[in-house]
Amino acid sequence: MSNRRASRLLVLTGLVAASSAGLCFWRSPLPDDRTFQRVTGGIGLGAAASATWSFHLYDARTESSCENEMWPIPGGICFSPYHGATVADMSPLDPHRPPRPAHR
Amino acid sequence: MQRHWSLLQTAAANLAANSRVYGVASAGLFVALALLLAGIAISEGLKAQAVDAVAGGANVYCTWDTFGRDGPVPIDQVPALQKIDGVVRVVPRIIGRLALGERMVVVVGVPFEELLREPFPLEGRLPSSGAEVLVGREIAQELGLVTGQRVALESALLRVFTISGIFTSTSSLWSARVVVCDLGEAAALFGEEKRVSDVCLFTRPGYEPSVAEAVLRIDPRFRVQTQALVRGYVLRGMTLREGIFTVLWAMALALAIPASAMFGHLGHSPRRREIGLLKAEGWRTADVLEMVALENLFVSLLCACGAMIFAFVWVRLLRAPLIAPFFIAELPLFPSLSIPARFLPLPLVLSFVFSLVVTMTGSIYFTWRTAITRPADNLR
Numbered sequence: 001m002s003n004r005r006a007s008r009l010l011v012l013t014g015l016v017a018a019s020s021a022g023l024c025f026w027r028s029p030l031p032d033d034r035t036f037q038r039v040t041g042g043i044g045l046g047a048a049a050s051a052t053w054s055f056h057l058y059d060a061r062t063e064s065s066c067e068n069e070m071w072p073i074p075g076g077i078c079f080s081p082y083h084g085a086t087v088a089d090m091s092p093l094d095p096h097r098p099p100r101p102a103h104r
Numbered sequence: 105m106q107r108h109w110s111l112l113q114t115a116a117a118n119l120a121a122n123s124r125v126y127g128v129a130s131a132g133l134f135v136a137l138a139l140l141l142a143g144i145a146i147s148e149g150l151k152a153q154a155v156d157a158v159a160g161g162a163n164v165y166c167t168w169d170t171f172g173r174d175g176p177v178p179i180d181q182v183p184a185l186q187k188i189d190g191v192v193r194v195v196p197r198i199i200g201r202l203a204l205g206e207r208m209v210v211v212v213g214v215p216f217e218e219l220l221r222e223p224f225p226l227e228g229r230l231p232s233s234g235a236e237v238l239v240g241r242e243i244a245q246e247l248g249l250v251t252g253q254r255v256a257l258e259s260a261l262l263r264v265f266t267i268s269g270i271f272t273s274t275s276s277l278w279s280a281r282v283v284v285c286d287l288g289e290a291a292a293l294f295g296e297e298k299r300v301s302d303v304c305l306f307t308r309p310g311y312e313p314s315v316a317e318a319v320l321r322i323d324p325r326f327r328v329q330t331q332a333l334v335r336g337y338v339l340r341g342m343t344l345r346e347g348i349f350t351v352l353w354a355m356a357l358a359l360a361i362p363a364s365a366m367f368g369h370l371g372h373s374p375r376r377r378e379i380g381l382l383k384a385e386g387w388r389t390a391d392v393l394e395m396v397a398l399e400n401l402f403v404s405l406l407c408a409c410g411a412m413i414f415a416f417v418w419v420r421l422l423r424a425p426l427i428a429p430f431f432i433a434e435l436p437l438f439p440s441l442s443i444p445a446r447f448l449p450l451p452l453v454l455s456f457v458f459s460l461v462v463t464m465t466g467s468i469y470f471t472w473r474t475a476i477t478r479p480a481d482n483l484r
Contacts, residue, residue: 006116013405020409023416024449033153033276034160035224040212041195041304042161044278045154045338047147048433049242051201052208057433058278060341061165061334062199062302064174064327082433 053080111391115398126399130407133462137411137455139427142419144451146431149444151342153276158335162195162304163312165334169325176299181323185303188318190311196300198290202259205247209240210282211257213290227251228269234286236268241441242280244270257283260295280441281434379474380482389475396471397464404459412452419445 037043048057055063057080068080119126166185167174179196186194198213219231224238228251231237239249249255249267256264271279291297307315316328379392418424424443428435432443474482 003113003117005120006113009116009120009402013402013409016409016413017405020412020452021449023412024447024452026447033157033278035222036271036276036279037157037160039218039221039224040214040284041197041218042157042165043199043210043212043282044157044276045334047150047431049277050208050281050434051210052434055199055201058210059199060337061161061329062167062174070173 048082053082057082107391108394111395112398115395116402118395119399119402126403129466130403130459130463133459134407134411134414137408137459138414138418141412141415141447141451141455142424142427142445143431145415145419145445145447146424146443147342148446148448150277150432151339152446153444154338154342155335157276157278158331158338161331163307163331164305164315164319165329166303166305166319167301167327169327174302174327176296176301177303177326179298179300181326182300182303184322185305185319188305188315188322190307190315190318191305192308193306195304195306196287197302197304198287198294198296199301200259200290200294202257202293204243204255204257204283207243207246207281209243211290211293212282212284213287213293214284216286216288219284219286224269225272225275226269227272228267231268231286234289235265237265238269238271238282238284239267240280240282241271241275242436242439243283245440246436257293259293261293263289263293265289275441277432277435277441277444280439376474376482379471380477380479383475384479384483389472392475393468393471396467400460400463400467403463404456407459408452408456411455412447416447419443420447 042061043059045059045061046057048054051058054066054068056066066078066080068078069075072079166177168177168181169175177196182194182196185191195214195218198211200211200213201208202211203209216231216234219238224230226238237255239255243249244267249270251267251270253267254264255267256262265283265285271282285293287300291300305315305319312330312332316330319326319328382392383389418427420443423439423441424431424445425438428439428443429437
């Protein structure tokens with residue numbers, strides 16, 4: 001009885017390990033995005049589905065830093081609840097770049 | 105070799121016989137690992153999709169320097185950009201934000217001919233005139249919008265549009281809450297006829313740097329970002345963030361050590377008596393330690409691999425219900441679109457190592473202390 005249970009557990013462990021390893025190496029397709037990006041010129045980079053609080057978290061190309069750092073208290077703390085709170089936040093794009101020209 | 109095989113079988117039998125105790129002891133570890141793996145998979149998926157989005161977008165983005173910040177570009181600057189050598193396509197855009205019902209949406213205005221450039225994965229059809237718009241999946245679901253319905257968008261003035269299409273559930277995360285319309289309509293809507301949010305330049309291969317420099321020569325007030333620059337920022341920013349997330353989660357995982365120890369060993373007197381009995385039967389301390397280590401190996405394997413399968417089903421198949429807004433801002437608790445996720449081998453290996461550290465830390469020292477105690481004291 002004990003041996004049978006032990007064998008079952010060994011088989012179960014092997015199956016679970018093999019399945020999870022298989023999932024890691026299986027390249028499932030990402031959501032189809034290229035057409036949307038080509039047609040709109042490219043929009044969306046960050047871990048936000050919209051720009052309710054800030055365009056920076058939605059797409060740092062359209063706003064290089066979080067607007068909540070400048071409003072309602074310029075230079076004060078950032079009031080956006082999502083700033084630094086998501087799994088893949090974007091840091092400001094090149095904070096050391098001179099005001100103009102932007103490209104170096 | 106036979107001895108190790110026997111110990112392995114004994115460990116498996118022990119685990120099967122005490123499956124409830126081990127189940128409770130490793131529940132915290134399992135949940136923490138599942139969340140960690142889901143988080144890393146979403147982060148990796150987002151990174152992959154962002155890189156894909158950068159590659160699918162324009163080569164050069166131009167905004168206008170306004171008080172040292174990114175500002176809208178005067179529309180009269182656009183013809184000069186079209187004349188730059190190497191530029192094949194110029195797309196001026198208006199990207200704005202306004203309320204639709206009680207929800208905030210991103211309005212993307214692009215020239216009408218761009219919308220018709222290639223077919224979208226849509227429910228419905230592409231707009232046939234400026235009076236029609238495309239709507240994101242999430243916002244359509246939240247507001248109960250369907251194709252053919254009329255919606256009013258209001259900013260500087262109020263415009264009524266007809267929804268011609270809704271993005272499909274497999275479309276990108278960033279199209280979830282957008283309204284895509286004609287550039288002219290967006291300009292009228294926001295009352296900004298003479299400025300656009302930015303200008304996207306598509307260039308011939310290899311012309312990206314020279315076009316960027318040419319834009320700055322036209323007017324130094326242009327702020328320019330190239331595709332290569334943005335790609336670099338995306339990879340660097342997201343990788344750094346993911347690392348911080350993993351470190352924070354590793355600290356949370358450390359809490360599983362006392363939980364595992366309390367449930368599995370320290371507070372479990374049958375375990376002490378069992379070790380006492382084994383010692384009384386003539387087992388060596390090394391044998392007892394090896395058996396417990398093998399038990400931990402089983403638990404760690406089952407926890408890490410089970411958490412991986414659970415996270416996969418949760419994120420990829422069920423679309424991350426309940427945890428989606430924790431990882432991606434502005435998503436509802438039950439998203440209707442596919443969450444970008446990529447499950448990689450390294451997080452699985454790390455999870456297994458974490459589990460092993462947690463279970464070993466919680467058991468090996470106690471087992472050793474018990475195994476070197478006189479069996480009579482343990483059986484008392």
